[in-house]
Amino acid sequence: MFLEVHDLSKSYRQHPVLHQLSFNVRRGEILVVLGPSGCGKSTLLSCLNGFTDVDNGQVILDGHDITNQPPEERHITTVFQSYSLFPNMTVQQNLAYGLKFQSISRAQRDEKVARMMELLQLTKLAATPVTEISGGQQQRVALGRSLIVNPQLLLLDEPFSNLDAELRLRLRAELRKLQRQMKMTMIFVTHDQQEALALGDRILLMAAGRIQQLATGPDLYNHPQNQFAVQFIGAVNQLTGDRYVRPEAVSITPNPQGDGIVTTCLFQGATINYGVRYQGRDFQVTCLNRGPQLRVGDRVTVTYQDKKLGE
Ligand SMILES: Nc1ncnc2c1ncn2[C@@H]1O[C@H](COP(=O)(O)OP(=O)(O)OP(=O)(O)O)[C@@H](O)[C@H]1O
Numbered sequence: 001m002f003l004e005v006h007d008l009s010k011s012y013r014q015h016p017v018l019h020q021l022s023f024n025v026r027r028g029e030i031l032v033v034l035g036p037s038g039c040g041k042s043t044l045l046s047c048l049n050g051f052t053d054v055d056n057g058q059v060i061l062d063g064h065d066i067t068n069q070p071p072e073e074r075h076i077t078t079v080f081q082s083y084s085l086f087p088n089m090t091v092q093q094n095l096a097y098g099l100k101f102q103s104i105s106r107a108q109r110d111e112k113v114a115r116m117m118e119l120l121q122l123t124k125l126a127a128t129p130v131t132e133i134s135g136g137q138q139q140r141v142a143l144g145r146s147l148i149v150n151p152q153l154l155l156l157d158e159p160f161s162n163l164d165a166e167l168r169l170r171l172r173a174e175l176r177k178l179q180r181q182m183k184m185t186m187i188f189v190t191h192d193q194q195e196a197l198a199l200g201d202r203i204l205l206m207a208a209g210r211i212q213q214l215a216t217g218p219d220l221y222n223h224p225q226n227q228f229a230v231q232f233i234g235a236v237n238q239l240t241g242d243r244y245v246r247p248e249a250v251s252i253t254p255n256p257q258g259d260g261i262v263t264t265c266l267f268q269g270a271t272i273n274y275g276v277r278y279q280g281r282d283f284q285v286t287c288l289n290r291g292p293q294l295r296v297g298d299r300v301t302v303t304y305q306d307k308k309l310g311e
Helices: 041-049 091-101 106-119 135-147 165-182 193-199 217-222 227-232
Strands: 003-012 015-025 030-034 056-061 076-079 153-157 185-190 202-207 210-215 243-245 250-254 260-267 271-278 281-288 299-304
Touching: 003 041, 015 041, 015 056, 015 210, 030 041, 030 193, 041 076, 041 153, 041 185, 076 135, 091 106, 091 135, 106 135, 135 165, 165 193, 185 193, 193 217, 202 217, 202 227, 210 217, 210 227, 250 271, 250 281, 271 299, 281 299
Parallel strands: 030 185, 030 202, 076 153, 153 185
Antiparallel strands: 003 015, 003 056, 202 210, 250 299, 260 271, 260 299, 271 281
């Protein structure tokens, strides 16, 4: 394994924030750390990059125990939400800055910068001061500045959260492409489940400083291990005990004698979300937009196959 984390614990002033976390990251993988605000995601990254000391546990990177190494010796780079670029420098100068401390020739440096600008589609903006480019372009420069030093491990802490929805989607796709091209290992922190599902080879789901589940996106969605996982990823109809059914796994068919009744209807384009009252319960139902739309008050037949947590 490329990164191994064993029994990592961290408290701030006697208040435990991370509880004996153990997990691995494979070389060339994007692991997304997903969880609600305050669950300890940023603290986990700080323990990995060395900005925060751990109370207990071990961090092994590529076979080396880095638990007590200072941050500058770890070959780990972090991209933050606020991109902290140098405002008085151009795009090109910002990208080149990280390479100043590497013993490479000027020609090699220029070549790396040119390649990075090309990858990130920033070539035309090379000579523009970073204060004169858009938020999305600034975030690309920040990404480029981190990627250019070719870190063994890149940590990203909600890097797109200041950007509008469309730009987020675009940069997500670009990051995925770059990561594949450069075969870089990344840990990406987010509280956005769509982002996690879109980006992660695997997702480490956290709540209150504990790992709830570590799985691929489809596994997390289709086979949640506990109540937290089933509630946090996607919408769900809770049934009795540990049984549940996802909205798209409920079928409704119009039937004047049916014992379900449509209570709400939300048109979403490709899909329609219905609320259906059935057997004393309110169900969320997601249907593909095919055929005539049902209306509030329509009677329906309801069928579903429920599942059990942990299966
Ligand atoms: N330097 C610190 N001193 C004391 N408590 C801290 C410190 N940093 C974080 N905490 C606390 O640790 C807990 C976890 O914080 P952390 O920032 O790691 O969560 P997060 O999941 O990254 O949250 P968000 O998504 O809101 O950024 C919170 O209760 C927070 O208040």
